[in-house]
Amino acid sequence: MEELRKELADILLADRKDRRHLIALLQKVQQKLGYLSREAMLAIADYLKIPESTVYGIATFYNQFRFVPLGKYPVKICMGTACHLAGGALVLEAMARELDIEVGGITPDHEFSLERVACVGCCALAPVVVIGDTVYPRMTPPKVEELLVTIKPASKKAAK
Amino acid sequence: MTFEEIQKEAKADWDSLYHGRAPHILIGTATCGRAAGAMPVVEAFNEELARRNVQARVTEVGCIGLCSLEPLVIVVKPDSFAVCYHNVTPQMVPTLVESYIQNDDPCLDLALGTVEAVEGEAVYIPELSRFEHEHRLLMRNCGYIDPVNVNHYIANGGYTSLVKALQMEPAAIVEEIKKSGLRGRGGAGFPTGRKWELCRRTPVQPKYVICNADEGDPGAFMDRIVLESDPQQVIEGMIIAAYAIGATEGFVYIRAEYPLAIERLTVALEQARRLNLLGDNILGSGFSFDIEIVQGAGAFVTGESTALMYAIEGKRSMPRARPPRSVKAGLWGKPTVLNNVKTYAYVPLILSRGADWFSGIGTENSKGTAVFALAGKLVNTGLAEVAMGTTLRQLIFDIGGGIRGSKKFKAVQIGGPSGGCLPEEMLDTPVDFDSLRRAGAIMGSGGVIAMDEDNCMVDTAKFFLDFSQRESCGKCSTCRLGTKQMLDILEDITAGRGRIEDIDLLIELAEDIKDGSLCGLGRTAPNPVLTTIRYFRDEYEAHIVEKRCPALVCKELIAYYILPEKCERGCEHCVLVCPVEAISTTEKGIKVIDQAKCSKCGSCQLVCPPEYNAVIRLSPPDSVPARRVEKSG
Ligand SMILES: Cc1cc2nc3c(=O)[nH]c(=O)nc-3n(C[C@H](O)[C@H](O)[C@H](O)COP(=O)(O)O)c2cc1C
Ligand code: FES
Numbered sequence: 062m063e064e065l066r067k068e069l070a071d072i073l074l075a076d077r078k079d080r081r082h083l084i085a086l087l088q089k090v091q092q093k094l095g096y097l098s099r100e101a102m103l104a105i106a107d108y109l110k111i112p113e114s115t116v117y118g119i120a121t122f123y124n125q126f127r128f129v130p131l132g133k134y135p136v137k138i139c140m141g142t143a144c145h146l147a148g149g150a151l152v153l154e155a156m157a158r159e160l161d162i163e164v165g166g167i168t169p170d171h172e173f174s175l176e177r178v179a180c181v182g183c184c185a186l187a188p189v190v191v192i193g194d195t196v197y198p199r200m201t202p203p204k205v206e207e208l209l210v211t212i213k214p215a216s217k218k219a220a221k
Numbered sequence: 222m223t224f225e226e227i228q229k230e231a232k233a234d235w236d237s238l239y240h241g242r243a244p245h246i247l248i249g250t251a252t253c254g255r256a257a258g259a260m261p262v263v264e265a266f267n268e269e270l271a272r273r274n275v276q277a278r279v280t281e282v283g284c285i286g287l288c289s290l291e292p293l294v295i296v297v298k299p300d301s302f303a304v305c306y307h308n309v310t311p312q313m314v315p316t317l318v319e320s321y322i323q324n325d326d327p328c329l330d331l332a333l334g335t336v337e338a339v340e341g342e343a344v345y346i347p348e349l350s351r352f353e354h355e356h357r358l359l360m361r362n363c364g365y366i367d368p369v370n371v372n373h374y375i376a377n378g379g380y381t382s383l384v385k386a387l388q389m390e391p392a393a394i395v396e397e398i399k400k401s402g403l404r405g406r407g408g409a410g411f412p413t414g415r416k417w418e419l420c421r422r423t424p425v426q427p428k429y430v431i432c433n434a435d436e437g438d439p440g441a442f443m444d445r446i447v448l449e450s451d452p453q454q455v456i457e458g459m460i461i462a463a464y465a466i467g468a469t470e471g472f473v474y475i476r477a478e479y480p481l482a483i484e485r486l487t488v489a490l491e492q493a494r495r496l497n498l499l500g501d502n503i504l505g506s507g508f509s510f511d512i513e514i515v516q517g518a519g520a521f522v523t524g525e526s527t528a529l530m531y532a533i534e535g536k537r538s539m540p541r542a543r544p545p546r547s548v549k550a551g552l553w554g555k556p557t558v559l560n561n562v563k564t565y566a567y568v569p570l571i572l573s574r575g576a577d578w579f580s581g582i583g584t585e586n587s588k589g590t591a592v593f594a595l596a597g598k599l600v601n602t603g604l605a606e607v608a609m610g611t612t613l614r615q616l617i618f619d620i621g622g623g624i625r626g627s628k629k630f631k632a633v634q635i636g637g638p639s640g641g642c643l644p645e646e647m648l649d650t651p652v653d654f655d656s657l658r659r660a661g662a663i664m665g666s667g668g669v670i671a672m673d674e675d676n677c678m679v680d681t682a683k684f685f686l687d688f689s690q691r692e693s694c695g696k697c698s699t700c701r702l703g704t705k706q707m708l709d710i711l712e713d714i715t716a717g718r719g720r721i722e723d724i725d726l727l728i729e730l731a732e733d734i735k736d737g738s739l740c741g742l743g744r745t746a747p748n749p750v751l752t753t754i755r756y757f758r759d760e761y762e763a764h765i766v767e768k769r770c771p772a773l774v775c776k777e778l779i780a781y782y783i784l785p786e787k788c789e790r791g792c793e794h795c796v797l798v799c800p801v802e803a804i805s806t807t808e809k810g811i812k813v814i815d816q817a818k819c820s821k822c823g824s825c826q827l828v829c830p831p832e833y834n835a836v837i838r839l840s841p842p843d844s845v846p847a848r849r850v851e852k853s854g
Contacts, residue, residue, distance in 0.1 A: 071473060079535075080535055081533075081534055081535040083535040084516075084518050084532065084535050084536075085515070085516065088516060088518065118537060119535070119536070119537060120536045122536075122538070122694075122769035123519055123520050123523075124518070124519035124520055125477055125517075125518040125519035126518065138362070140439070141439035141440050142438075142439050142594040142596070142597075142634065142637070142668065142670050142684070142685075143440055143597055143602075143670060144438030145684050146597055146598070146670065146672060146676055146681070148823070151822055151823055154820075155800070155822055155824075158800055159800075176825035177270060178439075178478070179439035179521075179688070180438075180439040180440055180441070181252075181256075182252045182253060182256075182443065182445055183252065183253050183256035183257070183288070184440060184594070184596035184597075184602060184827065185253060185257075185288035185289045185291070185602035185603060186253075186256055186257065187594065187596070189256070189490070194842065196255070196494070198256060198257070200822075201249075201540070201824070201827050202800075202822045202823060202824045202827070203798050203824045203828055204826055206254065209230040
């Protein structure tokens with residue numbers, strides 16, 4: 062708790078104390094913590110002297126913000142147009158089944174989290190899956206299982 | 222430093238690249254290149270050159286638009302010609318270094334072609350058939366210059382327009398832009414000069430200039446490539462706009478999902494500042510202007526201009542009613558000009574080559590070029606820049622290379638969630654603002670997605686509507702609830718629960734949503750549904766009446782089936798891959814799918830070896846032949 066408060070203070074104080082920077086602040090905090098915790102949002106409201114409901118209102122409006130932590134391997138499935146036409150939905154389904162979590166969820170061991178995104182800009186390689194910073198091209202349901210195994214050999218068992 | 226001195230230094234830097242004494246290797250490392258594996262190629266070159274102790278420079282460049290051929294590498298060699306290699310892997314690097322950098326074999330079998338014309342069999346890239354149909358203005362430097370080296374931009378004529386503009390009357394600049402006929406590239410095609418004029422004439426200070434780099438269409442990436450490959454042209458255009466309207470502060474609103482574009486733009490801004498092309502008293506002219514980057518937080522509706530201004534103010538990005546127009550009261554209530562990335566990028570070209578030159582390209586009411594992101598089932602996916610008025614057919618077949626494999630073209634989706642699906646008969650439509658609108662699509666974001674017979678039109682309409690429905694900000698009830706109603710109906714149709722009157726109901730709802738919504742999101746969200754009904758009504762009817770999906774896509778209307786006569790029997794691929802253990806083996810070794818268990822993931826079809834090709838899809842699902850009872854013995 063203390064540590065979080067200090068970390069937050071570092072981020073907040075480095076920024077201008079201006080209502081205008083609310084979104085940027087939320088982005089910075091999320092980048093640091095991986096998600097927006099309740100404490101973090103309260104601290105931001107306090108820092109900017111604005112109602113907590115305003116902070117929540119903004120954070121829940123924009124897709125970028127998340128309220129649960131990311132896994133060690135954050136999995137993003139592209140649901141853009143090209144990926145959809147190339148079978149992205151089947152890849153998403155396979156991933157959700159293999160990890161046994163839903164979109165927006167995280168495995169109990171905090172290894173994998175699952176999200177959908179809209180076009181990561183490599184439509185030529187559709188359908189794609191992004192894990193961390195790596196783009197995996199031309200995915201199919203059978204490849205999903207292989208991929209998870211190469212990323213973390215014990216992952217499948219751990220996730221189940 | 223005077224601008225002449227800046228130019229001289231820039232030229233020297235550029236000449237060392239293409240006419241230097243050491244070989245030079247350019248590697249495309251825009252997002253698409255990286256996804257295809259460009260970074261390991263960069264590493265491999267650095268290692269190989271060090272290992273062999275070869276003097277050569279490696280530079281990361283942007284994207285020349287041939288995404289399906291990435292990673293692309295250009296080798297520039299003194300006293301010889303520059304060659305461009307495609308689909309380069311780290312394993313190819315030693316060969317390239319040894320053969321062409323150390324010796325004289327250009328390995329033309331691995332090359333796409335040469336960058337300079339040479340005699341002989343070598344293909345000269347600009348003469349590749351697709352480039353003959355292209356007309357590159359914004360993309361002229363993409364993939365050839367280092368995006369984070371301002372010298373490269375300047376050496377190729379960059380910033381001369383700014384110098385020229387600073388000596389002009391601001392009103393004359395606006396006049397020139399008006400005369401050029403430039404229309405905004407963000408989708409709606411509003412005349413840029415008129416927008417600037419309205420803002421210039423509003424006697425309120427301060428004023429703002431905003432660049433819309435939100436690029437929210439889930440299938441478009443032109444703005445990203447422009448920013449990753451040649452960001453200075455956008456910056457120069459913004460500075461000229463600011464000078465013309467009298468603004469002192471500018472913002473680029475860019476989506477956070479574009480980290481590389483943000484990084485390159487940040488460096489480009491710093492470099493421009495260092496040369497005093499941006500900042501206080503630009504080039505000693507007395508005019509001051511600076512640009513700040515604001516990262517978007519992911520909401521499609523933020524791309525709408527009034528919503529975007531709220532986002533910069535740190536608020537919820539919900540569009541507001543107009544008037545007041547943003548040019549009178551925009552960001553923080555001050556006069557604001559907001560344009561798309563590409564709109565700004567045309568400005569330096571128009572000033573340097575003249576309004577008449579620009580208006581000589583394109584059609585009567587749509588001037589200049591259009592940049593499209595080609596994706597979907599095409600042979601050549603990537604970016605294409607063509608003169609307005611080029612037909613969709615040329616775009617798809619001559620540049621895109623037509624449909625991959627032996628499949629047949631079915632439709633092209635243009636304009637993303639606000640656009641429409643056009644069939645084969647409409648392919649002679651010229652791409653310009655007005656012709657596309659008449660056809661039911663829009664220029665929109667510039668995403669062009671080709672679909673073949675394996676794509677279901679009802680499913681496609683559902684996909685876009687699902688997107689718009691999720692992204693509706695919720696302010697207008699017609700948009701918030703209407704899109705949900707339409708989506709529910711489409712879900713029913715794709716699940717075999719549709720009624721024939723649903724088609725008319727969809728059309729009726731679409732008209733109401735269009736009329737009753739405040740912003741472009743709601744007003745255009747029904748377009749994908751309306752165009753698919755208009756051009757592919759038979760597919761809707763097949764789903765509703767026969768419970769059949771002709772493209773074999775809609776899950777609830779298809780079944781997987783293993784053709785007993787094709788099943789090889791000995792192989793177990795499908796049995797092993799099936800995640801729900803729905804496939805069993807009969808006594809004769811034939812694999813059979815238990816339809817009640819099957820989750821329709823399609824894995825069995827993917828793993829069935831192509832030489833057997835025993836797994837097929839059938840629609841409607843009850844057309845699966847009843848299992849023959851095998852006689853024992
Ligand atoms: C829902 C919605 C999303 C939009 N998204 C974008 C976008 O991502 N990029 C863009 O340049 N314009 C977008 N626009 C259009 C902008 O509202 C605006 O018209 C445009 O940026 C103005 O620039 P231009 O005159 O240079 O075209 C969007 C409009 C709507 C209604
Ligand atoms: S649609 Fe998935 S990368 Fe573009």
